[in-house]
Amino acid sequence: xxFTATQIAGVLKGQIEGDANVKISKLSKIxxxxxxxxxxxxxxxxxxxxxxxxxxxxxxxxxxxxxxxxSTTLLRVESAQNAFAQLLGMYNQVMLNKTGIxxxxxxSETAKVGTNIYAGEFAFVGENCRIGNNVxxxxxxxxxxxxxVGDNTTLFAGVxxxxxxxxxxxxxxxxxxxxxxxxxxFAPENETNKKIAQIGNVxxxxxxxxxxxxxxxxxxxxxxxxxxxxxxxxxxxxxHNVEVGENTYIAxxxxxxxxxxxxxxxxxxxxxxIVGHLHIADNTIITAQSGISKSITKKGEVYMGSPAFEAGxxxxxxxxxRNLDSLVQRVDKIEKQNKQQEQKxxx
Numbered sequence: 001x002x003f004t005a006t007q008i009a010g011v012l013k014g015q016i017e018g019d020a021n022v023k024i025s026k027l028s029k030i031x032x033x034x035x036x037x038x039x040x041x042x043x044x045x046x047x048x049x050x051x052x053x054x055x056x057x058x059x060x061x062x063x064x065x066x067x068x069x070x071s072t073t074l075l076r077v078e079s080a081q082n083a084f085a086q087l088l089g090m091y092n093q094v095m096l097n098k099t100g101i102x103x104x105x106x107x108s109e110t111a112k113v114g115t116n117i118y119a120g121e122f123a124f125v126g127e128n129c130r131i132g133n134n135v136x137x138x139x140x141x142x143x144x145x146x147x148x149v150g151d152n153t154t155l156f157a158g159v160x161x162x163x164x165x166x167x168x169x170x171x172x173x174x175x176x177x178x179x180x181x182x183x184x185x186f187a188p189e190n191e192t193n194k195k196i197a198q199i200g201n202v203x204x205x206x207x208x209x210x211x212x213x214x215x216x217x218x219x220x221x222x223x224x225x226x227x228x229x230x231x232x233x234x235x236x237x238x239x240h241n242v243e244v245g246e247n248t249y250i251a252x253x254x255x256x257x258x259x260x261x262x263x264x265x266x267x268x269x270x271x272x273x274i275v276g277h278l279h280i281a282d283n284t285i286i287t288a289q290s291g292i293s294k295s296i297t298k299k300g301e302v303y304m305g306s307p308a309f310e311a312g313x314x315x316x317x318x319x320x321x322r323n324l325d326s327l328v329q330r331v332d333k334i335e336k337q338n339k340q341q342e343q344k345x346x347x
Contacts, residue, residue: 001025001094005057005073008038011090012083014059018073022056027091030058033072040084059083096154098136105137114151132169144180150206162218168206174234176213179204183217183224183240183258196220198240205229211236211252220258233270245282263299273306287311 002025009016028037030046033055040059041050050058051068058072059080077083098118101107105119111129120139125131129143132151137143142160150169155161159173162180173179185196200219204226210216211234217224219241226238229247237255238244244256245264254268257276266280269288274280278292283300286292291306302311305318320327 009075012077014075014077016075022073024057028055040080042081164201167204170207172209174212177210179216180218183220185220
């Protein structure tokens with residue numbers, strides 16, 4: 001698709017400096033700009049590229065002052081970064097705007113399907129499902145029986161959704177993610193039947209995004225719940241009966257064990273491990289590779305380390321840990337001197 005600088009300026013509510021009729025057909029980094037592309041300048045580190053870029057249109061902040069001649073057309077906006085993000089979203093929406101139901105897909109006769117959906121090749125929708133309007137089901141997606149999927153939700157290729165799962169509106173589930181597989185519950189003392197049946201489900205509220213290859217286990221009883229606005233990176237594992245509060249962000253390789261309750265607006269970095277049956281307060285931040293072994297009850301705390309404790313205390317303790325070798329050498333030296341003193345005649 002092709003647009004003029006004038007058309008783009010109208011969408012972004014910006015002011016043009018240069019050729020208002022220049023045609024744009026693609027997006028690019030400012031240092032890799034090509035004719036016909038649009039880029040942006042938000043970080044001052046990249047200012048040098050504005051004077052050499054081949055991009056036909058560059059978005060800049062309204063108050064930007066050039067210190068050398070600029071050959072490209074400029075589009076001045078309140079925030080170059082926000083404006084370019086808006087363009088990326090629009091471009092992505094156009095690219096992913098698929099419709100139609102493939103003849104190679106299967107949708108049960110008992111399923112209720114909304115309008116304007118997309119179902120790719122070998123997509124499967126089971127019995128009694130409820131699929132909303134504008135839902136996109138990419139190739140090789142499996143949707144089990146009695147599943148609900150809200151309006152405008154996208155299930156990318158290879159997503160597997162077990163029976164009874166409820167997914168809200170405006171959600172994005174990336175490839176390889178499995179929702180509703182059995183929780184990890186066994187009874188080792190029972191020699192005849194060690195596995196404990198998992199008969200609950202998973203509930204995912206509106207505006208949730210799950211990265212690739214996540215695993216969200218169904219509850220033993222009741223529900224595993226991801227509240228509105230939750231965002232996961234790739235490779236996140238949520239165990240049975242966990243509840244993750246609204247607008248919580250979790251980075252890759254984080255694992256939350258069964259029945260733990262996570263509050264609102266939390267942020268967990270990569271490789272965080274949280275044991276089961278804990279409560280994590282609202283607005284908690286946990287740094288990478290931390291291990292949480294007890295509940296966090298105070299809101300807004302930052303935790304780090306394994307086992308984790310308050311970040312301020314951890315940093316002080318880590319200073320002592322780094323000096324531990326020199327401290328041991330000093331103690332050894334003192335002990336050696338004391339021993340030599342004790343061995344002197346007449347003492």
